[in-house]
Amino acid sequence: MTTERAERDTVAFEIRDGVAWVKFNRPEKRNCMSPKLNRQMLRVIEDLEFRDDVGVLVLSGEGTAWSAGMDLKEYFRESEAQGLRGVRHSQREAYAWWERLRWYQKVTIAMVNGWCFGGGYGPLFACDLAFCSDDAQFGLSEINWGILPGGGATKVATELMPMRKAMYHALLGENLVGQDAAAAGLVNESVPADMLEARVHEVAQNLLKKNLRALKATKDAVRRVREMTYDNAEDYLIRGQEALNWHDGSEGRLEGMKQFLDEKTYKPGLGEYDKSKAAG
Numbered sequence: 001m002t003t004e005r006a007e008r009d010t011v012a013f014e015i016r017d018g019v020a021w022v023k024f025n026r027p028e029k030r031n032c033m034s035p036k037l038n039r040q041m042l043r044v045i046e047d048l049e050f051r052d053d054v055g056v057l058v059l060s061g062e063g064t065a066w067s068a069g070m071d072l073k074e075y076f077r078e079s080e081a082q083g084l085r086g087v088r089h090s091q092r093e094a095y096a097w098w099e100r101l102r103w104y105q106k107v108t109i110a111m112v113n114g115w116c117f118g119g120g121y122g123p124l125f126a127c128d129l130a131f132c133s134d135d136a137q138f139g140l141s142e143i144n145w146g147i148l149p150g151g152g153a154t155k156v157a158t159e160l161m162p163m164r165k166a167m168y169h170a171l172l173g174e175n176l177v178g179q180d181a182a183a184a185g186l187v188n189e190s191v192p193a194d195m196l197e198a199r200v201h202e203v204a205q206n207l208l209k210k211n212l213r214a215l216k217a218t219k220d221a222v223r224r225v226r227e228m229t230y231d232n233a234e235d236y237l238i239r240g241q242e243a244l245n246w247h248d249g250s251e252g253r254l255e256g257m258k259q260f261l262d263e264k265t266y267k268p269g270l271g272e273y274d275k276s277k278a279a280g
């Protein structure tokens with residue numbers, strides 16, 4: 001591609017089977033994140049967030065990369081040329097969509113199909129679940145060009161990995177391939193490249209059978225309680241469940257109890273209740 005990609009074309013998406021398949025779409029630049037891409041990604045995920053035909057969002061990359069991190073030219077060099085105002089502006093655009101994704105209304109899955117570097121750890125962590133192909137490569141390459149892993153990347157490494165592994169990963173700038181990234185905790189699973197989409201589709205379809213309001217309450221709870229004392233977490237979870245009771249117009253928990261205790265049509269230990277029979 002010789003001409004520069006228009007802002008609206010830096011992100012692609014389609015909706016299939018209740019899933020929004022969103023893609024970083026700068027394959028010619030290995031999907032590195034430019035200010036344009038960051039702005040467009042926020043627009044796209046905002047538009048998708050409350051659609052009734054979207055229950056799960058999957059984030060993947062077009063071509064050989066998931067994302068080669070921040071765009072060294074457009075995000076760093078050109079922003080820095082504009083001084084502090086330019087730098088802060090670009091940072092806010094990037095962090096804005098990662099934050100939106102961390103607290104997204106729907107469950108989010110990173111489908112890491114190739115390179116994932118540096119700033120890519122922001123959206124990687126923002127996604128609730130992550131699956132990669134065995135040939136995907138993950139790296140905190142910041143040290144290789146003379147900076148520290150910023151933009152949350154150091155935090156992501158220490159959140160997902162034990163301290164020694166995170167330290168080695170950050171100091172050496174060596175890449176982890178799929179299976180090693182899964183063993184280190186960066187992703188849930190690594191699968192052969194030709195099975196990646198099918199596996200993610202399967203997980204997404206299993207999620208769609210659940211009560212979507214309960215999924216949102218649960219994903220927020222998992223992220224929130226990690227930073228709380230036991231007593232604070234206990235209290236948060238009581239409030240969270242009581243808020244869910246209020247917001248779940250389908251009265252899912254009552255239906256779930258009815259189908260198990262009265263109708264004996266399913267067992268919660270073995271699968272989910274039939275939500276098509278619930279109220280709203």
Ligand code: ACO
Binds near residue numbers: 030073115119141150
């Ligand atoms: N920033 C700017 N441009 C990039 C980036 C990036 N992060 N990654 C790739 N590109 C550009 C290349 O400059 C090249 O542009 P050109 O065609 O105009 O010359 C194009 O994308 C293709 O890249 P190649 O290097 O030719 O692709 P290849 O498949 O051989 O290598 C790889 C892929 C390993 C991902 C390599 O591009 C690379 O090392 N990229 C940088 C990765 C990185 O360290 N990212 C920054 C992390 S730190 C942070 O995000 C804060």
